[in-house]
Amino acid sequence: MATNAIAIPASSGLSLGYYANIFRKEVQYEFVKMLRTKAFSLSVIGFPVMFYLLVGTSNRHNMFARYVMPSYSCMGVVSACLFGIGMGIAMERAYGWLELKQASPMPRLAYLGAKVVTCAAFALIIVAALLTLGITLGGVSLTAVEALKLAGVILAGSIPFTAMGLLVALLVPPNAGPGVINLIYLPMSFASGFWMPVTYLPHWLKVITPALPTYHLAQIALHIFGYAEPGCRLLPHWEALAGFTLLMVGAAWIIFTRSEAKA
């Protein structure tokens, strides 16, 4: 006797393999999606590369070619996180796509984790591109250890700026997004010594500099190559970044729960 009356399988425990599979697919498709979004991928990778080709290669005879390698890498990770997570989540939230995913069994952490991993991947691509350009066109010499340290610092740097991206996603309306983000991060980058060492900046700008997370990340990255400020100790910079991360996460949490209560 054969029938097609199958009882619904009792809801089986959701295994680790199930979660791992979801995470893997989220990361895969998030990466593919961001790569295909030319507005994102070309600008996030393109700007640091372009700036290096302009500034770095024309300065091969002095320290700048080596200086801008870590600093433009920082620029890359900041823009990748702000645009990838900030704009990405803001848009998906505004268009109702995020709500559809939330209504599904997708674990929240898989969504966020996939975005973080993708932005970090883009940051690493930028680092690799800059290192390559530096060695080939910039006449820069560096050791493998320095390259690996830079990659590690950039990866760690994606965390505070992911947190900032979350806050941006909650605050900025999607239409105004790219404009607002550029207005925030470009001056921030300049004031943090991405283009030239902080000592060369005008005095009134130097006052703000220690408050900027980009400054702290840049100092850690530059320290690898010996271009940090004289007397620089790393721990305070890491602490500043950690504090900034907590501040961003806290603010995002408050805004999020308040908006949930209203909407």
Added chain:
Amino acid sequence: MSATAVITATGPAAWPVPLSQTRTVAKLNSVTKRYGQITALDNFSLELCAGEVVALLGPNGAGKTTAVRLLLGLISPNAGSVRVLGRDPRDAKARTRIGAMLQVARVPEMLRVRECIDLFRSYYPHPLPAAEVIRIAKLDGTADQLFGKLSGGQKQRVLFGLALCGNPDLIFLDEPTVGMDIESRRGLWDQVRALSAAGKTILLTTHYLEEADLLANRIVVINKGKLLCEGTSAEIKNRVSGRKIRCITRLDPEFLQSLPTVSEVQQDREAVVITAENPEKVVREMLLRDETLHGLEVSSGGLEDAFLALTQDQPVAGSQ
């Protein structure tokens, strides 16, 4: 020689036969939801039983989307409780047996249809095969296209496919046929009927009253967060506007007005239109008294009239 009886499921292949017909699948228990000063739902209750198709009708701002969001666990009520499949709707295990088609303004343009289906399938422990999802949502031929290149109707079909890809027992469809052409709309209606025949429970919100009329076992009319009226399509039409008798007769309008259950008598060119709650009684009386009566039509008021009457704050007999 014995014959082995093989019962094959009709409609979508291999839908498992789920819960018994009388079991409550989802329940909003006297929920109240406020957004600041606005009360979106006020002591609202709704129950979905296994296998039924329920249409939630109401004007904009009535609270339909809030009700759906509560059932999906996207928001929590200020008062009352929500149970879905016996659990809190925010429980991931409940979500694995639910599918939702929400109003999405824009979908990620840089993903292919096939990739999106693959991604959503991974969320569920027992999803349908990808080819099956594509077949049901009638996406053959568009499976490799980028979302951004799809027409409005195709996007709706993809969203429908995503709602079904986990082989859910309970499905929420929020304005599912907006932007679809007639063929796609009918195709989706056929699919909804097939799903219902397979025992799935469906909650549908729609502005197209024809859709509610054709698909729903039960219609729930809501306005300003309160339940107005509930029943089958015929019950609602009947309760609100009765049925209309149209015929050519020599009987006097005053006399007709005096017949039992008649609420209104109007002249329509050469014929008279009588609105009555129980037209059979009226017709019986009329036929006895007038042998020349001809051109007889008995029809129910449109669901649209009933809906407008209900939601324009007119007193309705029998509503709770």
